[in-house]
Amino acid sequence: MDGAVEQAAYQVIAAPAEGLDLALDTGASLLAASAERWPEVSRALVAFAERAIARSWTSGWRPADLVRVVRRELGPVQLALAVDLIAAEGRRHPAASLDRRWQEQLRELAAEVWWQSDEEFLAGFALRHRQDRFALATAALELLRVWGHLPPITPVGPVPGAGPSVSQRPSGPVTGEPRMLSRIRALLAKAESTEYPEEAEALTAKAQQLMAQHSIDDALLAAGQPSKNAPAALRLGVDNPYEGPKTMLLDAVAAANRCRVVWAKEFGFCTIVGFDADLDAVELLYTSLLVQATSAMHRAGSKQHLDGASRTKSFRQSFLVAYAARIRERLTAATEQATSDAAAGRHLREDGTAEQLVPDERLLPALAAREEAVDRTVGQMFPKLTAQRVRVSDGEGWAAGRAAADRASLHGRAGAITK
Incomplete structure (x- = not known):
């Protein structure tokens, strides 16, 4: 049945x-023809998929990337099948x-082997998702076609078996995450969930202060240690609608945190290059600001021309676009203020209080060296x-977006912005 x-x-x-369509019908009919041979088909299909997925890893793809492509091009059955087959290969x-971010992606996908043997996989999957043999065989072949057409892309970390890269900490959010990062995550979660704009501003401001200090502390800790001064990279999904402006927001957050963004529009993701602590900050802050921007945008409601057209x-x-532009201005100012404070010896503790330390002359050269390393x-x-331009055609939308960005302003003392 392997053949x-x-x-x-x-x-x-x-x-x-x-x-x-003819190839799918012919192939699915061949695989689903016999109930007695269905377990053999199941085992062979899992083995074939594992080999295909392993080739994807060596071509630069990661678990979240494979799932994102399936989500964009196929349906929920193929999406569930993709997650299960990634778990099988795992x-x-x-x-x-596996490096830290690989493990995080598997956890976020909830990729786990729930079946007892590969011979039982297709039967169990069909029962879970209410699929007959022909429909499931068709879905599996559609999935394999999408994965089979993926080109090689630039890797953003080691493949399974190569071990974690030097720049990537082995700990993740479930086990031993740095305390400051956990505090930042908690502050942003509260900022997204509160119904009071003033509270969201205060929470986001505090998170930004801690992010800036976390990045500076990491740069000073790594100063003089070449093994810790190599940039890393991660990929984040940026999907329609409005993928261009969303990418602009991500770029604004990344630039303020000394990272660079490269957009692969055809695959629906951006690659962010930077140092590990900064990449964590970009991912957390971008996700939070996108939630806040989307909520503010929907609160603005639908709009019509005078003739009634939408x-x-x-x-x-x-x-x-306006939201992203204004956030860029405010985050850039926040980073400059945080750097100035740190260079003068003003340090922000994890509890949010400030302390005066002796200025560290290594800071500015260390940050400059990091920016050069990222560019390189x-x-x-x-x-x-x-480069690609994003068109703005609605003045009211521009004004509303800047106003929303101001409401999401980051203000405070260390590394923050004041109105």
């Missing part, structure tokens, strides 16, 4: 668009051979980059 699975899969992967790798799309596009790494990873 039948390979034959069906390769025919579907190689089929031209106009012949895809059995090959001890947790110690202009909601252009309004929201302009809203998010981006040039090595992406030697051919192009």
